Amino acid sequence: MRGVDAASSRLWLLLRRSCAALFILCLAAPVAAEDVSVPVSLQMELLLKVASYDKNLKQRAGERVRVAVVFKLDDADSARYAGQALKALSEVDDVSGMPVEALSLIYSDAAGLARFTREGGVAVLYVAPGFGETELEGIAQALDGVSVLSAGALAKYTLRGLVLGFDLAGGKPKLWVHLARARRQSVELSSSVLKLMRVIE
């Protein structure tokens, strides 16, 4: 053992205590970690790049591109990833020559979200993780006819009606786009851009 007994004993004690502490913490806050596979900073880069290809962005944004990050206050993951998104957005200067303004919004209901989007001149809406199927479908319904590029942190959000979603396959980021929702939310992307995405009809 050459003098490692003491160190080993201390580490085993640390391990036992760590496990016990984690077990208690897990029981106290049983929120399974969301599986956000594409780093949020990369999601923001991709989101703004896609926005720059949207032919209606300039008309929608006016002088500045307002990007709203919506999250759920009662979901630790949602707030955590929203924080990362806001940090990443704060480091962006412009999109297509227009300055970027990042906003955060605590989700209360879909109608309120749609109202905020419409009245606040939000051009891009990023939905953090933590939303259920019903909530996402409600958001999609509420945004029907609202000119906004809505995007979700997870690819499966696209299946529930957000325009854009982020996936990881083959160790590379992938974009999912819901084409029907894009049309209904006045998001117009060229065929060469759509060719780079997985299109959900």
Added chain:
Amino acid sequence: MKALSSLLALALGLGFSSVAAAEDTSDLEGLLDQDVVSAASKTAEAASTAPAMSVSISADEIREHGIRTIDEAINFLAMGMQLEKFYHAAEIGARGVLLSGDVGAHVLLLVDGHAVNEAWGATAYYDRGTGVPMELIDHIELIIGPGSVLYGSNAMLGVVNIVTRRAKDFAGAHVIVESELPINLRAALGYGREFRWFGQDAELVLELEQFEQRGPTLDYPIYEAVPDPVTGVPRPYSAEQPPGIWGGPGDDASSISGSAGYLRLRSGGLQIGLRGMLYRRSHPADSGNFDDPDSFVRDRWLSADIKYAVTLDEMLQASVRLYGDHYDFRQDWLSFGAADCLEGQDSGCMWRLMGRGNWAGVEPQLDIDWLQDHSLVTLIGVDGRIKNVGSDVNYYDYLDGSSEGPIGAFEKNEQALGAYVQNTYWPVSVLGLNLGARFDADSRFGHALSPRAAATLLPWTGAAFKLIYAEAFRAPTAWDVYYTDPRSQIAGGSHIEPEGVRSLEASLEQRFGNQRVFAGVFRSWWQDLVLLTELNDQELAAAISSGELLPDTPAANQLRNVSDIDSYGINAGYYGAALGGSLRYGLSLTHAVTRISEPGGASTVLPVAAPTSGNARISFSLPNELPTLALAARFVSRRPLDEYAPDNERYADPQVELRAAVSGGLLLPGLSYRLTANYAFLDVGPYAVGAPPLDESPRPLVPVDTFRLGVGLQYDLFP
């Protein structure tokens, strides 16, 4: 080579011209072509900002290039690492350092984060013995350079992390049949499904495969070998040749049989992985005899990994991982030579080595996002493990099957603990710092500390400059420490320290739209490498008097930390796409100057390790339902043979291997095919085989299968 050069030049030209032609989407293509890795810091991040040189090989690349094993994927598609094939086995090295005979112990192999290197001999295979069906692989991450900071032992040359597919990318049932004609056949069944389980999104992927190979039959030079030193007369090597004659066609003992299965279940924060593998192979020169089918090597693995991750609040994420593994090894080595056997076994013997390891552990981990925006993150983890290892060697008399009892038998219970901490800090958006260290304490060898410091600078658009210092170690194996043979070897025992490596490297990566250039320099210093060392007269006498060796033992050895390596060199790579991603290409080059030294000896070259290696590839997806065409080439420079010594300076000539592949859909929806052709320009490898020739000429080199066609079919049902 000329044709290949022209093709690459054309590809590069097309790539650059496409930047101008497809200006509108090349930036987006470039972003979508970024590799995302998680092994370097246990966090998903862009490879360009990870605190290590990181390379990723995608499932698409694996499929397009007709890749069948991990060693092929690395050799044809990666940068920095390279493998040498010795028959069916592949020996892994990186950046000019390859330690022949180490059974993969200087690279840590992970499957979805679960360490594969076993507890007895640290074995990990990159050939048919990896134990993960290729269709199930989503991507392979390579972390080049010391990586013990988060993973502990074995990550000296780097870390290879195999990440399996998600159910969404492997949905339905899959039937796969493929063959390298006519020598082998692989059949596999896979399944993937997403579903709801206990109110959570859940998914399951699994695949089972069976692989059988007989051949190829390669010819070995036939020559007269030295007489048996014990009997003084020529000994038989095979039934097909008269006594004293070695060589001929290797048509009996060239075989592989492998069964593997992998299952992964995810539900919410819970992940469960199960892996099983049986891998048996033999080859004509792996024996005291020639082409003896009764000599073989067999490995069996069974692994389970359960992880549960929770988010505690905006700042804290926690996970606990439980894991357990079983591994056993058997090698049967038949010889008709009395010199290979014990006294009295003049007609020959079967040498049988049995090894085993069982280990289980728990790894809690805490992730603290101090500013709740991922700019300052601390990762803390503890990995505690209990191990049981053992092995024995028997010499069974060839005539009556009797044995005098096991030699060097041991059975040990061990404990190991590792504690690690890593801080990642991005004080400004263009500068990232990563500082970490891991402390390992192990009842087998003592302790080891593995620090790492890395800085990433993003000085201008698309550029990433990295400076990295890292240390790593390899714990001595159970064999190194405990094995003893009273006739020839005393145990390494408590004298053996972990092998260590320090590395300093700098690199610059620049992205231009969908083109990417990488250049890096590195230097590494290895110390305390374990080698078999002959005892001096005093040590021999002491070992005899203490009973470790039999009386009258003329000479004996001990494994000791006696060797150092100094290596430095460059890496370079270029990757890109054109025509909307239909045309993809890449090339890489690594050159290293590597010297190994022992006390009292002059430094010399490292056997089998190629100073220069690289690869180039191109693939083109034809439009509509037409196939994808792909061509890849791999190059290794002139390199010393495995038996190289200052008084025996032998080299293998450079080798170039080509791989052409055609893949696409067939007739029915879900049915696809791939056709491959492999060609190696040189018909021998850097390993000497066979008995010593009577005329004292050099031993022959291992033959290489130079040309092989392959065909594969896959049928995807109920996607």
